[in-house]
Amino acid sequence: MNSQSRTGRYSRQELFEGIGVAGQQQLSQARVVIIGCGALGSAQAELLTRAGVGKLRVVDRDFVEFSNLQRQTMFTESDAANRLPKAIAAANHIREVNSEIVIEPEIADVNHSNIERLIEDAAVLIDGTDNFATRYLINDACVKHDLNWIYGAAVGSYGVTMTIRPNVTPCLRCIFPEAPPAASAPTCDTAGVIMPIINMVAAIQVTEALKLLTGQEEVLHQSLMQFDVWRNEWRHISTGPMDADCPTCARREFATLDAGNPDFAAVLCGRDAVQVSPSQPGRINLTTLSERLSAAGEVKLNDYLLRFRTGEFEMTIFQDARSIIRGTNDVAIARSLYARFVGN
Ligand SMILES: [Zn+2]
Numbered sequence: 177m178n179s180q181s182r183t184g185r186y187s188r189q190e191l192f193e194g195i196g197v198a199g200q201q202q203l204s205q206a207r208v209v210i211i212g213c214g215a216l217g218s219a220q221a222e223l224l225t226r227a228g229v230g231k232l233r234v235v236d237r238d239f240v241e242f243s244n245l246q247r248q249t250m251f252t253e254s255d256a257a258n259r260l261p262k263a264i265a266a267a268n269h270i271r272e273v274n275s276e277i278v279i280e281p282e283i284a285d286v287n288h289s290n291i292e293r294l295i296e297d298a299a300v301l302i303d304g305t306d307n308f309a310t311r312y313l314i315n316d317a318c319v320k321h322d323l324n325w326i327y328g329a330a331v332g333s334y335g336v337t338m339t340i341r342p343n344v345t346p347c348l349r350c351i352f353p354e355a356p357p358a359a360s361a362p363t364c365d366t367a368g369v370i371m372p373i374i375n376m377v378a379a380i381q382v383t384e385a386l387k388l389l390t391g392q393e394e395v396l397h398q399s400l401m402q403f404d405v406w407r408n409e410w411r412h413i414s415t416g417p418m419d420a421d422c423p424t425c426a427r428r429e430f431a432t433l434d435a436g437n438p439d440f441a442a443v444l445c446g447r448d449a450v451q452v453s454p455s456q457p458g459r460i461n462l463t464t465l466s467e468r469l470s471a472a473g474e475v476k477l478n479d480y481l482l483r484f485r486t487g488e489f490e491m492t493i494f495q496d497a498r499s500i501i502r503g504t505n506d507v508a509i510a511r512s513l514y515a516r517f518v519g520n
Contacts, residue, residue, distance in 0.1 A: 185228065185274075185276070186200050186227075186228050189227065189228070194386075194387075194390075194392070194395070195386065195390060198390075199386075199389075199390040200228065202389055202390050202391070203227060203228050203229050203230065203386070203389055203390065204228055204229075204230045204276075205230050206229055206230055206231070206299040206300070206389045207229075207230065207231035207232070207233060207297055207298050207299055208224055208229050208231070208232055208233070208298065208299060208300055208301070208302060208385060208389075209233045209235065209294060209295055209298040209300075209301045209302070210224075210232065210233070210234050210235065210301075210302050210304050211235050211286055211294070211301060211302070211303060211304055211305055211310065211314060212235070212236060212286075212303070212304035212305035212306065212310070213234050213235070213236035213248075213250060213262045213263060213266050213304060214236070214238070214244070214248055214262070214304060214306060215244075215247040215248050215330070215369065215371070215374040216303070216304040216328055216329075216330060216374055216377060216378050216381075217234065217236065217250075217262075217266075217302075217304025218247075218248045218249045218250035218251070218266065218304075219249060219374055219375050219378030219379075219382075220302050220304055220378045220381060220382055221234055221250060221266055221270060222249060222250065222270075222273070223378060223379070223382040224302075224382060224385070225270045225273050225274045225277060226273060226274065227382070227386065228274065228276065228277065229277065229389070230277055230278065231277065231278040231279075231280065232270065232277060232278070232279050232280065233279075233280040233281075233282060233294065233298070234263050234266050234267065234270075234279065234280070234281050234282065235263065235282040235284055235286055235294055236261065236262040236263045236266070236282075236283070236284075237283065237284060237285040237286070237451070237494075237498065238261070238262050238500070239259045239260060239261050239262060239480075239481060239492060239500075240255040240256045240258075240259065240260050240261075240262055240265050241256055241259075242256045244256065246371065247369060247370075247371040247374050248262075250262070250265060250266040250269050250270075251265050251266075251269070252265075252269075258478060259476075259478065259481065259483060259492070260478070260480065261281075261283045261480045261481065261494070263281035263282055263283045263284075264281055264283065264480060266279075266281065267279045267281035282294060283480060283494060283495075283496070284496065285451065285453060285496075285498055286305075286310055286313065286314075287313070287453075288313065288432060288433050288434075291313055291314065291317040291433070292317055292320075292321070292433070295317055295318065295321060295323055298323060299324075299388070299389055300323070300324045300325065300326065300385050300388050300389060301314060301318060301323055301324070301325040301326070302325070302326050302328070302381050302382070302385060303325065303326060303327045303328050303329075303381070304328070306329075308352070308355035309355065309432075311327060311348055312348065312349065312355065312432050313432040313433070314348075315340070315347050315348040315349055315424060316424060316430040316431070316432045316433045317430075317433060318340065318342060318347075319342040319343075319347050319424050319425050319428070319430070320428070320430050320433065322342050322343065323342070324339070324340065324341050324342070324388050325339075325340050326338075326339050326340070326381045326384050326385060327339075327340060327348055328377045328378065328380070328381045329377070330369055330373045330374050330376075330377045331367050331369055332367045332368060332369060332370070332373070332404075332406070333369075333370055333372075333373050333404050333405050333406030333407065334373065334402070334403070334404045335373045335374075335376055335377035335402070335403055335404075335405075336377070336400065336401065336402045336403075337377050337380050337381055337384075337400075337401050338351065338399070338400045338401065338415065339384045339388075339396050339397070339398075341393070341396075342425060343418075343425065344393075345398070345415060345418070346415045346416065346417070346418045346419060346422075346425075347418070347422060347424050347425040348424075349419075349422050349423060349424040349425070350415075350418055350419035350422045350424075350425060351400060351415060370405075370406070372405050373403075373404075373405050376403060376405060380397070380401060384396055384397065397412065398414070398415070399412040399413055399414055399415060400412075400413040400415050401413075447502070448502060448503065448504065448505055449500055449501060449502040449503075449504075449505075450500070450501050450504060450505065450506070450507055450509075450510035451498060451499070451500050451501075452498065452499045452500075452501060452510050452511060452514040453497075453498045454497045454498070458496070458497040459495060459496065459497070460493065460494075460495055460496075460497045460518075462477055462481070462482045462493070462495060463477070465482060465493065465518070466482050466484075469482075469484050469517060472484075472486060472517065473485050473486040473487075480494065480495065481493060481494050481495070484517065486513070486517070487503075488503045489501060489502065489503040489504065489513055490502040490503060491513060491514075491517060491518075493518060497518070499514055499518060501513055501514065
């Protein structure tokens with residue numbers, strides 16, 4: 177006798193004719209990967225957790241801050257005060273909501289060296305990222321491995337989503353051959369965002385995931401869906417056929433996966449912060465590093481990361497040797513601080 181029938185936890189969802197007892201069983205056996213656990217990722221994780229998806233892999237590179245709490249529902253004030261990595265804070269919250277599911281938190285910057293491992297054994301991937309570079313990487317990996325994924329984005333009161341089924345529907349690159357130029361489009365850090373649009377986009381994404389996981393492709397919305405909850409605009413744009421000349425799904429060139437070393441440093445969008453990653457992933461002993469750095473400035477340490485303040489800069493250093501350096505948008509300054517205090 178399984179715990180579901182004992183507790184009746186999913187009884188309302190099993191009554192829903194689109195899912196039923198058989199659909200619930202399918203959900204309980206599936207693994208879903210969420211890439212990025214900010215606002216969208218939080219909402220997606222909560223919906224999937226309560227729906228009883230069997231395994232949830234949550235990947236995020238960042239830590240919780242107070243400015244996240246307005247819209248990132250996985251996190252609490254104590255997570256922000258303790259600067260917990262978002263993947264860990266989300267895992268803690270998910271376990272309290274639903275102890276029946278397996279949660280696999282991954283504190284990682286998704287890149288060409290780890291994406292194929294991160295999507296292994298997944299039934300579907302849901303986009304919770306905030307940038308096109310990572311979405312093209314997801315698109316390449318998912319087309320290469322024939323994994324369905326659900327694009328989603330939200331800024332201000334506007335949101336957009338599309339479900340991508342490799343070899344069946346257009347891929348992200350078919351629809352958007354190029355990313356918008358850097359700094360040309362509004363971001364959540366320049367235009368803000370309200371939580372209702374986050375929930376709206378996540379609700380559509382997760383509903384599409386539930387359809388896919390229960391084998392009901394015929395009810396997918398099959399469009400580029402756009403909405404603005406403040407201006408009351410709703411649009412379905414038919415995505416048409418796959419682009420016969422698409423480098424990704426037609427020619428199967430996966431440029432982002434084949435890249436050599438990723439950029440050593442990347443500017444984080446609009447946050448007055450730069451992420452620096454070592455060219456070779458490594459492992460840092462944070463306790464030893466904190467002893468070394470305490471002579472040079474204020475150091476705080478938890479089980480997952482170290483925070484070091486020097487002058488107007490604040491460096492957060494993770495066990496995998498990545499650092500997020502706040503107080504600059506200048507990659508050269510960030511690299512120099514990394515070299516001085518972490519070394520490479
Ligand atoms: Zn394509």
